[in-house]
Amino acid sequence: MSTLAILGCLWGDEAKAKVVDYLGASADVVVRFQGGANAGHTIVVEGRKYVFHSVPAGILYPNCNCVIGSGVVVDPFRLRDEMRALQDSGINFEGRLFIDERASMVLPLHQELDQLQEKRLGEAKIGTTGRGIGPAYADRVSRRALRLIDLAHPEWQGMRLQALYEHHQIQLEDLEAKLADLQDVYEFLKPYLAQTDELLWDWYLQDKHILFEGAQGTLLDLVYGSYPYVTSSQTISGSISVGTGLPPRCINKIIGVYKAYGTRVGEGPFPTEIEGETGDLIRKQGNEYGATTGRPRRVGWFDAVAAVYTARLNGLDGMALTLLDVLGGIGELKICTGYWLEGKRVKGFLSHHLDLARVQPEYLTLPGWDVDISSCTSLVRLPKAAKDYLDAVQDLVGTQIELVSVGPDRKQTIVIK
Numbered sequence: 001m002s003t004l005a006i007l008g009c010l011w012g013d014e015a016k017a018k019v020v021d022y023l024g025a026s027a028d029v030v031v032r033f034q035g036g037a038n039a040g041h042t043i044v045v046e047g048r049k050y051v052f053h054s055v056p057a058g059i060l061y062p063n064c065n066c067v068i069g070s071g072v073v074v075d076p077f078r079l080r081d082e083m084r085a086l087q088d089s090g091i092n093f094e095g096r097l098f099i100d101e102r103a104s105m106v107l108p109l110h111q112e113l114d115q116l117q118e119k120r121l122g123e124a125k126i127g128t129t130g131r132g133i134g135p136a137y138a139d140r141v142s143r144r145a146l147r148l149i150d151l152a153h154p155e156w157q158g159m160r161l162q163a164l165y166e167h168h169q170i171q172l173e174d175l176e177a178k179l180a181d182l183q184d185v186y187e188f189l190k191p192y193l194a195q196t197d198e199l200l201w202d203w204y205l206q207d208k209h210i211l212f213e214g215a216q217g218t219l220l221d222l223v224y225g226s227y228p229y230v231t232s233s234q235t236i237s238g239s240i241s242v243g244t245g246l247p248p249r250c251i252n253k254i255i256g257v258y259k260a261y262g263t264r265v266g267e268g269p270f271p272t273e274i275e276g277e278t279g280d281l282i283r284k285q286g287n288e289y290g291a292t293t294g295r296p297r298r299v300g301w302f303d304a305v306a307a308v309y310t311a312r313l314n315g316l317d318g319m320a321l322t323l324l325d326v327l328g329g330i331g332e333l334k335i336c337t338g339y340w341l342e343g344k345r346v347k348g349f350l351s352h353h354l355d356l357a358r359v360q361p362e363y364l365t366l367p368g369w370d371v372d373i374s375s376c377t378s379l380v381r382l383p384k385a386a387k388d389y390l391d392a393v394q395d396l397v398g399t400q401i402e403l404v405s406v407g408p409d410r411k412q413t414i415v416i417k
């Protein structure tokens with residue numbers, strides 16, 4: 001049996017979708033298990049760009065089944081838009097897209113609350129994607145949420161919707177119209193709703209190749225990330241079982257996706273952040289603007305302290321190192337090998353964001369390279385400096401690099417193992 005998890009191991013946007021797409025060529029099933037439409041997953045195939053928010057990236061392969069697991073929070077309206085856009089671009093997913101009926105819904109109210117909360121926080125805002133993710137997960141754990149299956153029970157749904165607005169002390173205007181919109185979207189989504197844990201279990205028993213597509217990244221994990229500057233779901237490998245209903249022993253292999261440098265969008269500590277010219281150059285070369293919100297991403301050096309932490313939390317079997325091409329022409333490159341706080345070298349990643357914001361990174365400096373590596377498809381064709389950079393990352397993280405990405409296209413990939 002072969003199942004493989006592909007997880008973001010930094011602050012999100014590590015090019016998970018590119019790796020899912022590359023390795024997904026042989027997958028029978030691709031599954032999302034957490035997060036929601038805060039994700040922006042980009043795939044480029046022969047010059048054509050696709051951005052996914054809730055639909056798994058495997059949908060581009062016509063024979064691949066795709067599952068949105070119960071751990072995802074689903075905005076039914078956004079999902080319908082995303083599905084219609086896919087249909088318009090000629091992608092047919094009839095009979096091969098399955099959405100867990102127990103997934104909680106993100107409603108327009110949650111988006112309103114998300115934006116309101118950010119405004120209230122002022123300077124201390126999280127810098128969320130504004131997609132209603134935090135409020136939706138909060139309602140879920142407080143047992144107030146509406147789930148997709150509630151759409152099949154109109155009376156109950158009406159009662160729950162009223163209770164939800166009352167709880168949040170937001171005036172519910174035109175309940176009937178809201179219920180009609182929900183019924184409308186239900187008619188569209190109904191053919192895709194299922195108990196996906198059962199489907200996954202059957203496929204697992206049939207030896208199907210199942211791929212789990214992580215969203216966000218471990219440093220944004222609700223518990224293990226830089227709280228409170230995190231997302232509201234758990235992004236680590238332990239979350240796969242909870243968000244799919246497949247027992248933990250069904251996860252055979254875990255690949256962590258790391259960018260060759262660091263990026264972060266939103267607020268919060270970023271120990272290796274680079275400001276000024278070099279940062280601007282990396283942002284420009286890497287086209288570092290959010291796929292969901294279009295915000296410029298903050299950039300930083302590769303942080304091996306954080307990388308070791310996330311490799312351990314996820315139990316990685318291997319790494320994929322992406323956007324290596326972006327580092328060409330930058331000059332000398334740095335990798336963070338340790339944190340110093342108040343004159344002492346600290347052990348590992350820190351639990352408090354205030355401490356993380358104060359650490360002084362210790363750096364290893366490596367020579368850069370000036371040639372364009374975006375058409376290199378084998379390790380031997382890389383310049384020595386790029387190979388040395390890969391070796392340094394691999395040694396410091398203590399995990400084998402199995403795949404290197406040197407450009408957004410499917411073809412711009414070097415397989416090492």
Ligand code: GDP
Nearest residue numbers: 013014015016017040041042323405406407408
């Ligand atoms: P995800 O959320 O982890 O799937 O990543 P995003 O799609 O948000 O961001 C990754 C961005 O980098 C996308 O625009 C990709 O098309 C692009 N990309 C992926 N791999 C590479 C690469 O190796 N080199 C370059 N230059 N861009 C890449």
Ligand code: IMO
Nearest residue numbers: 012013038039040127128129215216231265266
């Ligand atoms: P993918 O899957 C990068 C960040 C937001 C903010 C914090 C909380 O594309 O890697 P939220 O809207 O989740 O409440 O925002 O998390 N964030 C992401 N950053 N990539 C993502 O997804 C992200 N999803 C959320 O910018 O800092």
Ligand code: MG
Nearest residue numbers: 013040041291
């Ligand atoms: Mg993204």
